[in-house]
Amino acid sequence: MKIALDAMGGDYAPAATVDGAVETVREYDDLEVILFGDESQLKKELKGKKYPSHCIHIRHTSQIIGMHESPVSALRKKKDSSIRRAVDAVKLKEADAVVSAGNSGVAMATALFVLGTSKGVDRPAIAAIMPTLKGLFVLIDAGANVDCKPENLLQFAVMGSAYCRTILHRQEPKVALLSIGEEDTKGNELTREAFKLLKEANINFTGNIEGKDVFSGEADVVVCDGFIGNVLLKTSEGLAEVIIKMLKREIEGQATGKLGYLLMKPALRNFKKKTDYAEYGGAPLLGINGTCIISHGRSSPRAIRNALRVAVELSRKKVHKIISEDIMGFHEKEKVFAKG
């Protein structure tokens, strides 16, 4: 298996991307990582590191994409950027999947433009995995589509369900719609219409879920538009960090606190690991005709390693094909329904 890595993408690239790639190929027997980026910088980063040399390849690219560059301008003018060439490699079947921690808007637009959507899918969506009291859940869409129609949310639900079944190994994932009340009638225009569609879909739809229940682990898949999904994802990340800081500050203000803190340190470390985005690797862009992982901009080597691991798993299980089958099965059912 070969993974194309946008080695210039991310706040700590290329150091973090190269380190992540090196650590990953050491773990796997049959994995090759192709690094796309500035050859001299990549060679410098690789120098002195130990890894099976036939497992890491470099493809030189000459253009750089800024974190604030628009997708339109990048697609038009940066055909030799690391992200473009990495996605091209999947299209040309030189790689099985692509991973990028760079400008996520550009990465998504490039994947959509070059690879296209899976058959039957109208809009790809980002599926983020997040921790709860009881285990993990899938949040979809975590930021690909800022304005959605009810039909888009329906497809996100089908895709999220397929992803959860395949990757989190849940037989009949409980799919819930993010809203502001549990009753059918609660929500905004978008969610009220989407509710009706989800009720008829061939998934295990459990109804609306409120914000307060998202992290208690009631649902396996939480469906929402990409604007609210992105706000939820980032707010939660920010809030978890702030809570830890507030707790530390409280502890340090207490006479016996410092000792307590020392004793609690392993627990805090474990907790941080459980809630750390880097543990879950990147988030796949589902609905693309291929495997594409969007990683956090602040990706550490560990985050890159986990993103590569997710890419391998998705590619091995051909999740994009399963999604296409599920969506097409759904369209077939619709046709029968319309005829009947």
Added chain:
Amino acid sequence: MKIALDAMGGDYAPAATVDGAVETVREYDDLEVILFGDESQLKKELKGKKYPSHCIHIRHTSQIIGMHESPVSALRKKKDSSIRRAVDAVKLKEADAVVSAGNSGVAMATALFVLGTSKGVDRPAIAAIMPTLKGLFVLIDAGANVDCKPENLLQFAVMGSAYCRTILHRQEPKVALLSIGEEDTKGNELTREAFKLLKEANINFTGNIEGKDVFSGEADVVVCDGFIGNVLLKTSEGLAEVIIKMLKREIEGQATGKLGYLLMKPALRNFKKKTDYAEYGGAPLLGINGTCIISHGRSSPRAIRNALRVAVELSRKKVHKIISEDIMGFHEKEKVFAKG
């Protein structure tokens, strides 16, 4: 000053509402609370409690509103419910403000229907106060309007700014628009249009704020539509609870953890107090022609006490009149602008 309290509203009513009222009148010299609800139940709750008897009054109401009852049905059929009669009391100038922890949809619709909006305001909005690393901020709208236009968000910003100035005593509150990126162009259709309006408004607009920065205390007022505001409010509440539970579980799993936990308990308690909704009392429905506080459904006596305190403060400072002046000032400026 007289406050009308919907004594039957909330999960723990009337026990919690009556206790909250009793505790409050003991603290204030010049406050009277009028309890609206079932007379026999309220008398039973008051029995044996010590308080200045001229400070608590009972007004009997005969109808009950369920937590899932629709506002339309309640407005039409429940004219002798505790919430309706409590709001009527403000309209009839028998009370200066109203507090309810009951069905919030019904409470908001009743306040809007009976009291109307302040001059110049199109849509009232809920302003919730939340904690950050640096202090408190105002989230507006926290759930009154599920579908909004850019103009609504502009008015929320003006109202939130007036509220923050008056109640949190900040001279020129920093007002930010909740979005998925800091640049002007990031966001959905609604926020991109609202951004343009906010830039021209007579407030201290600091641009977009991302979810990750909401709790770090960068903004004094965070503006968003009521759907996303409600999701954010409830998700944060739920996540804070889950994080505490996860931490406790981590600690209990460690050999030295139990001792650490004992030593840390005061810090955890302080932290919980800082993040507890009950500390901040209810959230005002701003833009109403009067003072109306919507309290959490799970309100404890302490939450009711704090909601009554907020009601007193808003009413004393005539925040609804300040808001009306600010909004009208804004409309005047618009006219001059249009003529110019």
